[in-house]
Amino acid sequence: MLINVVEDNLNLNRMIKTYLEAEGYRVQSFLNGKEAIENIFEEVELWVMDIMIPDINGFTIFKKVKELTPNSKVIFISARNQDIDRVIGLEMGCDDYIPKPFMIRELVIKVNNLLKKPKEIQNNIIKCGEYTIDKDKHKVYINDSQLEISSKEYDLLLYFMENKFRAVSREQVLDSVWGINYFGSARVVDNTLRRLRNKMTKLKIQTIYGYGYRFEGVND
Incomplete structure (x- = not known):
């Protein structure tokens, strides 16, 4: 399964990519919204995207993802004090939301819950x-x-x-x-x-x- 990560913080971006690859996923990571939008295609199962991307915010990227690949899942990440982001993200139809700061393992669990079909x-x-x-x-x-x-x-x-x-x-x-x-x-x-x-x-x-x-x- 292919995951696209959109996070402008280089260190956090690398950590997310490393942990997800350790789980067996293929991961493409982007530091800006322009590159992310250029890589919207059906093969991407899940997007992990920061809302506060400097050039193109996560909400705009989300709308484009849902327009071109409506079956792709999305997890938003954003600053802990931005409760309004959480509400807007859920209202738009994101699959999950995780506030910063967070433990990368927590994000991995959320990804697994969304992508790995329950054995039951x-x-x-x-x-x-x-x-x-x-x-x-x-x-x-x-x-x-x-x-x-x-x-x-x-x-x-x-x-x-x-x-x-x-x-x-x-x-x-x-x-x-x-x-x-x-x-x-x-x-x-x-x-x-x-x-x-x-x-x-x-x-x-x-x-x-x-x-x-x-x-x-x-x-x-």
Whole structure:
């Protein structure tokens, strides 16, 4: 898998490249936005980009990446005190965000979570802790016992499991699970999620205040 790194700090750029290559990824690194934009192509699986690039900021690069290669994933990095950057990045649809300063290993974990397909997803069977989704039978189990959940609860659970570790907005969930032609209240997401949490108490779904959610697996 090929990763493009856009970071104008030379030392940090080199460290990120070194750590990611040690994980087995191919890495191209750029110190400015112009070179980065010239290297947007479908083969790039993931972009790790600083927002505050002197010549072309990360938001502009992001828009170009999504225009030309909409399936490429993006992790934004930015200064810790720039909370507004985090909110804007998530609203634009980035897959994750990490504030500076950070441990490079933390970034590596986020990259692995996005790019390495979970081993628990095989042959239309999704396993997560003691929970199992059988996509062919449209059923959910805890250990060997079937859980009684509604059709929309099932659809919501499946959406979260197939987007594990990804920050998703309430609007993204609504469009994906209820459809773009749904005109009811967006609160239906919160209400359905609340019922799902009551039935599957070990689900670890983080609420991102003012944005949406991130599914992180199950509690031990």
